[in-house]
Amino acid sequence: xxxxxxxxxxxxxxxxxxxxxxxxxxxxxxxxxxxxxxxxxxxxxxxxxxxxxxxxxxxxxxxxxxxxxxxxxxxxxxxxxxxxxxxxxxxxxxxxxxxxxxxxxx
Amino acid sequence: xxxxxxxxxxxxxxxxxxxxxxxxxxxxxxxxxxxxxxxxxxxxxxxxxxxxxxxxxxxxxxxxxxxxxxxxxxxxxxxxxxxxxxxxxxxxxxxxxxxxxxxxxxxxxxxxxxxxxxxxxxxxxxxxxxxxxxxxxxxxxxxxxxxxxxxxxxxxxxxxxxxxxxxxxxxxxxxxxxxxxxxxxxxxxxxxxxxxxxxxxxxxxxxxxxxxxxxxxxxxxxxxxxxxxxxxxxxxxxxxxxxxxxxxxxxxxxxxxxxxxxxxxxxxxxxxxxxxxxxxxxxxxxxxxxxxxxxxxxxxxxxxxxxxxxxxxxxxxxxxxxxxxxxxxxxxxxxxxxxxxxxxxxxxxxxxxxxxxxxxxxxxxxxxxxxxxxxxxxxxxxxxxxxxxxxxxxxxxxxxxxxxxxxxxxxxxxxxxxxxxxxxxxxxxxxxxxxxxxxxxxxxxxxxxxxxxxxxxxxxxxxxxxxxxxxxxxxxxxxxxxxxxxxxxxxxxxxxxxxxxxxxxxxxxxxxxxxxxxxxxxxxxxxxxxxxxxxxxxxxxxxxxxxxxxxxxxxxxxxxxxxxxx
Numbered sequence: 001x002x003x004x005x006x007x008x009x010x011x012x013x014x015x016x017x018x019x020x021x022x023x024x025x026x027x028x029x030x031x032x033x034x035x036x037x038x039x040x041x042x043x044x045x046x047x048x049x050x051x052x053x054x055x056x057x058x059x060x061x062x063x064x065x066x067x068x069x070x071x072x073x074x075x076x077x078x079x080x081x082x083x084x085x086x087x088x089x090x091x092x093x094x095x096x097x098x099x100x101x102x103x104x105x106x
Numbered sequence: 107x108x109x110x111x112x113x114x115x116x117x118x119x120x121x122x123x124x125x126x127x128x129x130x131x132x133x134x135x136x137x138x139x140x141x142x143x144x145x146x147x148x149x150x151x152x153x154x155x156x157x158x159x160x161x162x163x164x165x166x167x168x169x170x171x172x173x174x175x176x177x178x179x180x181x182x183x184x185x186x187x188x189x190x191x192x193x194x195x196x197x198x199x200x201x202x203x204x205x206x207x208x209x210x211x212x213x214x215x216x217x218x219x220x221x222x223x224x225x226x227x228x229x230x231x232x233x234x235x236x237x238x239x240x241x242x243x244x245x246x247x248x249x250x251x252x253x254x255x256x257x258x259x260x261x262x263x264x265x266x267x268x269x270x271x272x273x274x275x276x277x278x279x280x281x282x283x284x285x286x287x288x289x290x291x292x293x294x295x296x297x298x299x300x301x302x303x304x305x306x307x308x309x310x311x312x313x314x315x316x317x318x319x320x321x322x323x324x325x326x327x328x329x330x331x332x333x334x335x336x337x338x339x340x341x342x343x344x345x346x347x348x349x350x351x352x353x354x355x356x357x358x359x360x361x362x363x364x365x366x367x368x369x370x371x372x373x374x375x376x377x378x379x380x381x382x383x384x385x386x387x388x389x390x391x392x393x394x395x396x397x398x399x400x401x402x403x404x405x406x407x408x409x410x411x412x413x414x415x416x417x418x419x420x421x422x423x424x425x426x427x428x429x430x431x432x433x434x435x436x437x438x439x440x441x442x443x444x445x446x447x448x449x450x451x452x453x454x455x456x457x458x459x460x461x462x463x464x465x466x467x468x469x470x471x472x473x474x475x476x477x478x479x480x481x482x483x484x485x486x487x488x489x490x491x492x493x494x495x496x497x498x499x500x501x502x503x504x505x506x507x508x509x510x511x512x513x514x515x516x517x518x519x520x521x522x523x524x525x526x527x528x529x530x531x532x533x534x535x536x537x538x539x540x541x542x543x544x545x546x547x548x549x550x551x552x553x554x555x556x557x558x559x560x561x562x563x564x565x566x567x568x569x570x571x572x573x574x575x576x577x578x579x580x581x582x583x584x585x586x587x588x589x590x591x592x593x594x595x596x597x598x599x600x601x602x603x604x605x606x607x608x609x610x611x612x613x614x615x616x617x618x619x620x621x622x623x624x625x626x627x628x629x630x631x632x633x634x635x636x637x638x639x640x641x642x643x644x645x646x647x648x649x650x651x652x653x654x655x656x657x658x659x660x661x662x663x664x665x666x667x668x669x670x671x672x
Contacts, residue, residue: 049326
């Protein structure tokens with residue numbers, strides 16, 4: 001049982017890291033990529049008068065960031081629900097857990 | 107002007123009454139409520155409060171004007187001050203919330219099992235927060251003096267007392283709900299003139315879309331602006347002058363700095379669960395995004411309007427006869443001239459204003475970029491109440507940020523320094539008293555700093571971000587994602603990051619030992635972007651030192667396991 005829990009934790013953490021990796025790659029691409037490094041090429045195309053690279057630097061990246069965070073929040077809730085039965089967070093036999101309560105902290 | 111004065115007074119007094127009312131309704135009696143609002147703040151409200159906490163007087167009053175005159179280069183602020191939220195939501199906030207305590211030094215002290223690390227973190231937190239708060243108080247004073255005809259000192263004192271009242275009474279709980287109200291005031295104040303100007307220039311009631319809209323003859327607004335600027339000898343708006351590497355470095359430093367600023371991080375301690383911390387980061391960025399997607403539009407509108415109404419206009423119609431097709435210099439230009447922030451010198455004596463890139467022929471000799479957000483309602487001929495609203499919005503932006511910073515200072519002193527290091531046997535109520543006293547002390551210092559601003563305030567904002575990026579960000583990130591990181595590694599990393607970044611910025615911006623220009627910069631990185639280099643050095647030092655020193659004890663590995671588990 002404990003074995004199962006520890007492997008479930010590892011699987012959960014790996015899934016989380018994988019998701020983060022993809023989202024951070026998008027984060028990097030829209031801002032540092034489209035908005036900065038690839039701008040000379042993107043600027044050849046224009047969007048409503050705004051060269052595309054310039055638009056990504058001033059508006060497009062921000063819009064993407066908002067979507068990324070909401071997607072991550074949603075995907076993590078789904079991931080946690082999927083692992084919930086294998087990883088009950090309430091009955092964690094973790095010695096570190098009690099120190100987490102606010103009473104202990106203050 | 108008296109109509110404007112009436113409405114400004116009306117909005118400022120009404121908004122202050124609202125903030126104080128909220129403070130009285132949310133008095134607190136425990137440290138838990140004082141530091142983190144009892145972990146009871148719903149994610150949407152926390153998102154709104156974070157947005158107000160984060161958007162300072164600089165975001166509200168200065169950013170659009172700054173972008174208007176730097177074009178593409180201004181993008182570093184837009185990307186840098188929003189992209190940090192992605193880092194926060196993915197890499198830091200949920201884990202710090204699960205850690206479950208009160209402050210950033212709390213996490214550093216526990217994760218690195220060391221009071222030395224905790225004290226280093228306290229020093230960083232206090233230093234970063236004070237550099238920031240002085241600018242906010244100054245912003246309040248300027249808004250008061252220019253629009254309410256009150257001396258700047260009195261304005262700073264009034265603003266300070268209002269913050270003091272709700273911060274000491276309600277702690278984080280009071281601050282949170284006043285910030286929600288302040289967000290509403292500031293976003294309404296920012297959007298109202300933006301919507302009207304967008305309608306006038308592009309016919310679009312959504313200024314965020316007006317940015318990529320067309321002017322009345324069908325030309326896209328940005329194409330028109332680029333054309334006007336090149337004709338006057340300027341670089342096109344959509345082109346930048348900074349080097350690509352420097353733009354990259356500044357953007358990254360601002361992003362990591364945002365994610366590492368203690369007053370932002372601590373907002374995510376106030377929500378009930380880790381899942382709420384993620385969601386709340388999304389709401390925060392959405393609320394920030396409403397303003398940040400509008401700011402580049404306001405910037406384009408302001409620059410276009412400025413050129414169209416000021417350039418080649420007849421300065422004084424009483425002495426110079428108007429030729430057909432010419433127009434008079436608008437009234438707002440004359441009004442702002444009296445403040446000294448705008449100046450005209452008729453070099454060629456033709457009675458008309460020539461606005462040019464070439465300093466030899468340019469006749470707009472002084473042009474302070476900070477005036478544009480405040481002057482916008484006048485430029486667009488909006489009624490006096492809109493100006494009053496914008497002033498109240500600017501004050502809301504400054505006060506909400508000041509309050510968040512104040513709480514970081516007070517909790518660093520009362521909780522991290524007194525309770526955790528100096529007097530470990532203190533009771534909860536003694537700690538609460540010290541928290542209130544240190545908040546009071548911090549306000550008094552902030553008031554003094556606002557009245558007698560140290561000359562370097564403007565340039566130390568770069569320092570605050572650079573230091574946060576080079577100290578807190580690597581220490582917290584590695585603390586969560588790398589179990590092997592030891593206390594020696596963390597302390598060495600934070601101290602080197604701080605030292606290197608601090609020394610670089612001091613050298614160029616404050617003491618001026620080496621000329622502050624691209625030729626003399628290390629690798630061509632400006633002081634604003636040096637936080638990125640400092641961060642890389644801090645990461646490298648942390649990892650090397652950790653590998654050379656003993657691994658952290660078992661309790662710490664368990665702590666890391668726990669904050670990672672769902």
